[in-house]
Amino acid sequence: MANAKRVGILTSGGDAPGMNAAIRACARMAAYLGIQCFGIKRGYDGLIAGEIFPLGPRDVSDTIQRGGTILRTARSADFLTPEGFERACEMVKNFKLDCVIVIGGNGSLTGAIELTRAGVPLLGLPGTIDNDLPFTDFTIGFDTAVNTALSAIGNVRDTSASHERTTIIEVMGRECGDIALYSGITGGAEIILVPEEPVDIADICGRLLDGRNKGKMSSIIIKAEGVDIDANALDAEITKKTGLDVKVVVLGYVQRGGAPTAFDRLLASRLGSKAIELCRDGVYGKALGVRKGEIVWDDLEAAMAMPKKSAEELIALSKTLVV
Ligand code: F6P
Numbered sequence: 230m231a232n233a234k235r236v237g238i239l240t241s242g243g244d245a246p247g248m249n250a251a252i253r254a255c256a257r258m259a260a261y262l263g264i265q266c267f268g269i270k271r272g273y274d275g276l277i278a279g280e281i282f283p284l285g286p287r288d289v290s291d292t293i294q295r296g297g298t299i300l301r302t303a304r305s306a307d308f309l310t311p312e313g314f315e316r317a318c319e320m321v322k323n324f325k326l327d328c329v330i331v332i333g334g335n336g337s338l339t340g341a342i343e344l345t346r347a348g349v350p351l352l353g354l355p356g357t358i359d360n361d362l363p364f365t366d367f368t369i370g371f372d373t374a375v376n377t378a379l380s381a382i383g384n385v386r387d388t389s390a391s392h393e394r395t396t397i398i399e400v401m402g403r404e405c406g407d408i409a410l411y412s413g414i415t416g417g418a419e420i421i422l423v424p425e426e427p428v429d430i431a432d433i434c435g436r437l438l439d440g441r442n443k444g445k446m447s448s449i450i451i452k453a454e455g456v457d458i459d460a461n462a463l464d465a466e467i468t469k470k471t472g473l474d475v476k477v478v479v480l481g482y483v484q485r486g487g488a489p490t491a492f493d494r495l496l497a498s499r500l501g502s503k504a505i506e507l508c509r510d511g512v513y514g515k516a517l518g519v520r521k522g523e524i525v526w527d528d529l530e531a532a533m534a535m536p537k538k539s540a541e542e543l544i545a546l547s548k549t550l551v552v
Pocket of ligand 1: 334401
């Protein structure tokens with residue numbers, strides 16, 4: 230494949246803190262290597278609409294510390310239609326882009342597979358707070374989301390302890406319990422519920438009452454949103470079966486914003502600059518990730534088909550540290 234002279238960047242799906250650091254790294258590394266860089270607005274929607282503009286090194290000044298994405302993002306419905314998809318492919322040719330760098334999560338990179346099958350040279354970067362991509366140990370935005378959730382857990386723990394209550398805190402994570410596990414274990418939660426494990430109400434109630442008998446007058450339950458019981462329904466079940474005073478806090482979108490942590494900024498900077506180096510070398514059709522601390526890249530389709538990371542160790546840990 231030809232070495233890239235013109236590269237487009239888009240962010241797609243749910244935003245994630247650190248996406249700006251990745252965009253910045255792409256734009257700056259491209260300038261460093263003499264490659265022309267273009268921003269594409271609103272993910273695949275902007276690609277279809279041809280909202281594509283030059284992105285120079287000064288255009289990304291003062292962005293490394295900002296959450297969200299300066300390119301904006303969307304979950305594009307048009308891209309899923311044959312007409313929209315075709316138009317997206319045409320735009321890559323019209324704007325003479327030698328490669329498109331897609332920064333996004335599961336849905337966005339699944340869409341990217343279709344583009345590569347249609348012959349579009351492309352690279353995928355993992356950008357999602359969920360940490361649910363199989364080819365990388367960590368996704369851009371995950372660490373920040375965990376720390377945001379952790380800070381909220383600390384606040385809730387104070388009031389929960391004062392009132393001797395049980396508080397259910399719902400964190401994001403549709404199919405992956407990593408935000409719940411990382412924030413729950415580090416926040417000292419008594420019970421962590423993740424989509425990887427079925428919910429057992431009797432077990433939850435038993436553990437809460439057992440805790441009371443051992444002198445634990447307040448408890449924190451962290452529940453990932455993807456767990457197949459709603460937080461309020463869980464509250465009702467626990468209240469009915471134990472008589473405990475239960476409150477619910479749904480953290481929601483606060484987890485998606487805020488200044489990225491040093492970890493996310495560094496990860497995004499490494500991934501973005503490596504992607505541009507691959508463009509320089511004419512290497513396309515890859516997903517980039519980090520495994521055991523090293524930046525790695527695999528064929529996009531094979532990367533997305535890798536087996537899910539196991540949550541077993543952390544699930545077990547979450548149960549042993551709460552005796
Ligand atoms: O994919 C990241 C994520 O934040 C999930 O945790 C959550 O379920 C979803 O996005 C929410 O998506 P939307 O922004 O479309 O409401």
